Amino acid sequence: MKLTILGCYAATPRTFTNPTSQVLEIKNRLFLIDCGEGTQVELRRNKIKFSKIEHIFISHLHGDHLYGLIGLVSSFTLLNRTADLHIYGPKGIKEIILLQLRLANSFTGYNLYFHELTSAESELVYEDDKVTVHTIPLKHRVYTNGYLFREKMGIRRLNAQAAENYGVDKVYYRNIVLGKDIPLDDGRIIPNSELTFEPVPPKSYAFCSDTIYNEEIIPIVKNVDVLYHESTFLESEAELAHKTMHATAIQAATIAKLADVKTLLLGHYSTRYDSIEKFREEANTVFESVWLADDGLSFDL
Incomplete structure (x- = not known):
């Protein structure tokens, strides 16, 4: 598994930071997770081939996780894509994308499949011969899911x-x-x-953004290799985190500790802070193995 962070900041894009988007590579398969503004630019900047993305997973319908999707879908057509594209996300995502395509009289030249999600329970949404993807129900201001990616056991x-x-x-x-x-x-x-x-032990990656502190996800993400958990705020803004239904770095670290994950990856930082290193410092008071996401960074899991 290899994870590339295209964007990991909350709310609005800036000249030097981008909203949420990630690419997870598993055994030569590329999965796009969320698609904030600027995603296709960051795909080019990080030299990731557009054509290899066949599955896109959207956590929720807030703009900083979605507003890059219509641009990417349209660019695929301009690039003469022929391969099918599957989009997974909350109910309503099909209407959002097709409305824009219809009003622009700009339908795709490839098959576009929507898998709209409504369940409040974890469910299997994708499976092939090498990987499974389950939803992780989160608690936010709108219906939201994280996603759990698990490799299947390989050959000896x-x-x-x-x-x-x-x-x-x-x-x-x-x-x-x-x-x-x-x-x-x-x-x-x-x-x-x-x-x-013995085969190489299969890896697992859990993506959780956006959500309040929610211990209900612990059984789902138990023992994963890497947990990406939003940490929009530091503890000094814990009250604001609760009000906006986001989490703090310490709360993310607490989930990681209770779930016995191997590594915690923090992200979705509020841009009010002058250094993301403060998020690691606070999380380390609870959990030792903490990585910091940042735009353009790649992690071999």
Whole structure:
């Protein structure tokens, strides 16, 4: 897994910061998470190929998470896209996008599929042979979901030295990593466990923005490798966080601690602060492994 932050600041875009948007790469698949203003510019700046994005996940219908979507959808047409595009988001997202396309007389030259979400419970919204995506119900001023991405268990890894020691022909290597026992010419059957190593442990990434402090998400994000949790405010503005239904850095760290996640990634910072390092300092009082998202940064999970 590789995560690229295209934008991670709250409210309005500025000349040097962008609203929320991320690209998560999982085994050569690209998933776009939220699409604030300037997303397609940041995709170019970070040299991410537009054509590889086939699934877009929108958390909620506030502008700093959505207003870049119509531009991206339109640009795909100008770039002669032919591949299908799937958009997941709250009910109403189809109406928002199609209305703009209809009034502009600018329909797409590719198939556009909307998967509108209404459930208040976590649900599976996407699955292929390598990854699953579940919603994470959040509490905000409008209907909002985070998203939990989990790799599926991969194939076993070949122990080439063991295979050579047993004299196993290379034509069997594919069967070996698929878990099969291997017969030798002398009649012996070599157990697969002696010819392979365990698969690389699958990774998981949870995206949670925007939300108040909400312990109900803990069972869903339990033990994930990386939890991105909004931290719009510092603790000095805890009352404002509650009023606007956002979270503080300490509250995000508390969720991370209670959920036993491996790493907490903070983001969605209010632009009122002169340094995002303050968010790490506060979160570290509760939870040790804290990363700070910032525009243009990439993280290998």
